[in-house]
Amino acid sequence: xxxxxxPSLGADMEQGKLLEWKVKPGDPVKRGQxxxxxxxxxxxxxxxxxxxxxxxELVAGPGETIAVGAVMATLLEAGEDAATAPRYQRxxxxxxxxxxxxxxxxxxxxxxxxxxRKHISPAARKRARELGVxxxxxxxxxxxxxxxxxxxxxxxxxxxxxxxxxxxxxRAAIAAAMSRSKREIPHYYVAExxxxxxxxxxxxxxxxxxxxxxxxxVGALQLKAVALALRKYPELNGFWREGAFRAGAGIHxxxxxxxxxxxxxxxxxxxxxxxxxxxxxxALADLxxxxxxGSLRSSEMSDPTVTVTNLGDxxxxxxxxxxxxxxxxxxxxxxxxxxxxxxxxxxxxxxxVTASLSADHRVSDGHRGARFLAELRELLQRPxxx
Amino acid sequence: xxxxxxxxSLIDLLRTIAPELEPSELNPAEPLRNxxxxxxxxxxxxxxxxxxxxxxxIPESDYGKLATLxxxxxxLARKR
Numbered sequence: 402x403x404x405x406x407x408p409s410l411g412a413d414m415e416q417g418k419l420l421e422w423k424v425k426p427g428d429p430v431k432r433g434q435x436x437x438x439x440x441x442x443x444x445x446x447x448x449x450x451x452x453x454x455x456x457x458e459l460v461a462g463p464g465e466t467i468a469v470g471a472v473m474a475t476l477l478e479a480g481e482d483a484a485t486a487p488r489y490q491r492x493x494x495x496x497x498x499x500x501x502x503x504x505x506x507x508x509x510x511x512x513x514x515x516x517x518r519k520h521i522s523p524a525a526r527k528r529a530r531e532l533g534v535x536x537x538x539x540x541x542x543x544x545x546x547x548x549x550x551x552x553x554x555x556x557x558x559x560x561x562x563x564x565x566x567x568x569x570x571x572r573a574a575i576a577a578a579m580s581r582s583k584r585e586i587p588h589y590y591v592a593e594x595x596x597x598x599x600x601x602x603x604x605x606x607x608x609x610x611x612x613x614x615x616x617x618x619v620g621a622l623q624l625k626a627v628a629l630a631l632r633k634y635p636e637l638n639g640f641w642r643e644g645a646f647r648a649g650a651g652i653h654x655x656x657x658x659x660x661x662x663x664x665x666x667x668x669x670x671x672x673x674x675x676x677x678x679x680x681x682x683x684a685l686a687d688l689x690x691x692x693x694x695g696s697l698r699s700s701e702m703s704d705p706t707v708t709v710t711n712l713g714d715x716x717x718x719x720x721x722x723x724x725x726x727x728x729x730x731x732x733x734x735x736x737x738x739x740x741x742x743x744x745x746x747x748x749x750x751x752x753x754v755t756a757s758l759s760a761d762h763r764v765s766d767g768h769r770g771a772r773f774l775a776e777l778r779e780l781l782q783r784p785x786x787x
Numbered sequence: 788x789x790x791x792x793x794x795x796s797l798i799d800l801l802r803t804i805a806p807e808l809e810p811s812e813l814n815p816a817e818p819l820r821n822x823x824x825x826x827x828x829x830x831x832x833x834x835x836x837x838x839x840x841x842x843x844x845i846p847e848s849d850y851g852k853l854a855t856l857x858x859x860x861x862x863l864a865r866k867r
Binding site: 605608620661686714715 | 807827828846
């Protein structure tokens, strides 16, 4: 029997509210199929299955708040029989409003590096896992602030506060993730001014022959160039987890998208290095549209291996971003504008953009970061190869 | 289609992208993208919508001429 659990949809997500099941008992489920819609602080996320099987039981019901890692449903594996399969025993809740228990902590809820750990008794840590609460966030009442079993149960018994509105819950989620980032990640920053004349001229020629609905933005070129540069600098593409760097399985670029009502979200475009530019542009347009409509897929939320932010439209020259944990790097682009550029003895106007890299010093050094930006600059001089 | 009708259509389309837009607060002689906070993707989506509604495909080389709502209305009135 397969236990289908609520996946982590980003470091800033601890729970979600089940809005709707897209499957019912007896339905076959394929890997990647949307099985449920869960409301998170940032969007209504279509949750995809990582497993193949047949739905045996829907453990959680619509309207229920579920902790990341909690069992939502059970699936039969090939060859299993519904009549003889063991039924999932839902652990008892600590209180009616508490989140359902979890079998195992999800990756994003995993303990942070030992050096930053609170004093948490083993019994309290085990109970916290069962109750789906993060013991690192609990105020301890024991000696030296140690988190006790009672502290965990008290925290779990507090009703999960329903967000007043999407904006305030998104703000709280961003606050938690960015505070964690600045607390845990030793950032370093490097920046490079990149001539964009060739890229701009190439793009203008390409777009001149395209109907408006198929035109590409310079942002798509920048995303592709970042992804190709990351192939040579894999230490900037992945995660810092449990005290070590884990390289990303692909280059899944999280695109920072501002929401009109406030806040932002950075869902992934998968395998950006392997997408042709027109395909990447379509993926980008679709992602921005769905992010702003509040409709994303779970893999887009959980898979980014790096983030790219572009504040050029807001007119700033450069942006030095805060890394989205557990990622280890963020690439920023400022405004693309003509500025003076010296070549030999002459100074002439040149379209320029400032690209920056914020990176995790536990994983890479400024030397490699600088070489990554140099690679990015070179790639943008050959737009026809992107 | 009169200039007033084009203007009304454009505001209609802008509000699909920026629902918070108050037409009375929009200065037609001031740069549009700043006032409505349209990023590159919003601008492209707006032009796609203009093409669908008014059947005018604005080439990228003309974007520079279209800073304000007035510019857009005059341009579209000429092209239609």
